[in-house]
Amino acid sequence: MESPGKFLRRERETRSISLEQISNFTKIKQHHLKAIEEDRYELLPPALYVKGFLMGYARYLDLDPRDIVLQYEKYKKSLIPPEPVELQPEASPKKKMRQWFLLSLVFAVILSTVFFIFYPARRPAEKKSQVASVPLISPSLVTRSEGEVRPIYQAQQNQFAEPERAEVDAVKEEMMPALKVLEAGVGTGVGRDGIQQSLIGKCSAFRSNNQRGYFFTRIKTRKEGKIAHIWLREGKEYHRIEIDVKPPAWSVYSYFTFRPQHTGNWKAEARDGDHVLTSLNFNVVQPIEDRSL
Numbered sequence: 214m215e216s217p218g219k220f221l222r223r224e225r226e227t228r229s230i231s232l233e234q235i236s237n238f239t240k241i242k243q244h245h246l247k248a249i250e251e252d253r254y255e256l257l258p259p260a261l262y263v264k265g266f267l268m269g270y271a272r273y274l275d276l277d278p279r280d281i282v283l284q285y286e287k288y289k290k291s292l293i294p295p296e297p298v299e300l301q302p303e304a305s306p307k308k309k310m311r312q313w314f315l316l317s318l319v320f321a322v323i324l325s326t327v328f329f330i331f332y333p334a335r336r337p338a339e340k341k342s343q344v345a346s347v348p349l350i351s352p353s354l355v356t357r358s359e360g361e362v363r364p365i366y367q368a369q370q371n372q373f374a375e376p377e378r379a380e381v382d383a384v385k386e387e388m389m390p391a392l393k394v395l396e397a398g399v400g401t402g403v404g405r406d407g408i409q410q411s412l413i414g415k416c417s418a419f420r421s422n423n424q425r426g427y428f429f430t431r432i433k434t435r436k437e438g439k440i441a442h443i444w445l446r447e448g449k450e451y452h453r454i455e456i457d458v459k460p461p462a463w464s465v466y467s468y469f470t471f472r473p474q475h476t477g478n479w480k481a482e483a484r485d486g487d488h489v490l491t492s493l494n495f496n497v498v499q500p501i502e503d504r505s506l
Contacts, residue, residue, distance in 0.1 A: 217267060217285045222250040224274050239269040240423075240470070246270065252288075260289075264454065279453065392440060395462060396431040397491040399481050403427050403466050410464040417495045421471050428481040429466040430491065432458045440490065442467040443482040446475065471497045 236243040248256040257263050268278035401414030412429040419426045444452035456465040476497050483490040
């Protein structure tokens with residue numbers, strides 16, 4: 214399998230483009246671009262940033278960013294050695310016979326115990342004595358006993374009500390969506406308050422003079438999974454990135470740098486597969502000094 218770094222380097226050299234040109238346009242440091250071409254990912258930031266570098270590099274060369282990210286993920290998986298398979302030793306015939314003997318002995322003991330417990334209960338003589346020993350009950354006693362039975366029946370109802378309510382709550386929880394958006398917004402930055410991240414500079418319009426926009430979401434989830442941040446321009450998907458989320462609540466964000474060719478109507482969406490969790494509209498406009506020209 215050809216690595217993504219070698220592929221990008223070949224495409225760049227075919228177009229006679231230098232790393233310095235790509236670095237000046239994408240704002241990615243030149244030594245990071247060189248590490249990508251040499252497939253030395255241990256010299257780069259975490260995988261989330263590496264995918265962003267690859268997508269920016271691919272867009273500059275007019276390549277499909279998603280194909281490059283997919284090629285990167287497959288390449289990383291190919292570097293993981295397969296886990297060794299441990300072969301279980303086959304049991305010897307003597308050991309198998311010993312196991313069968315022990316199982317037969319246990320079964321015989323259980324069968325004998327059940328026989329001696331239940332056989333006396335089936336004898337007719339004891340049935341007659343049990344019937345003869347039942348005392349006669351007067352109507353007055355029946356009336357009192359019925360009055361005493363009602364609280365016991367109500368207590369039994371209350372005893373089974375709790376498990377039923379717990380089962381209903383469990384079913385309701387299963388019917389709830391696996392992912393839920395607790396907070397979402399677009400702004401000019403992301404800060405940290407203690408251990409929790411938060412959006413800074415919430416706004417609905419950005420300038421196309423290389424201003425960076427941030428899409429922030431805080432997700433509630435029952436289990437580990439992924440969500441996708443989708444950036445759409447004029448209704449068409451322009452940028453996508455998949456991000457891991459963990460229970461019970463997880464804050465994630467993505468960003469995009471708006472250049473002069475990016476003016477227009479934009480939308481930021483968080484998706485679980487094809488399901489849209491949240492959608493935010495905003496605009497990218499020219500700077501004021503550019504409009505006056």
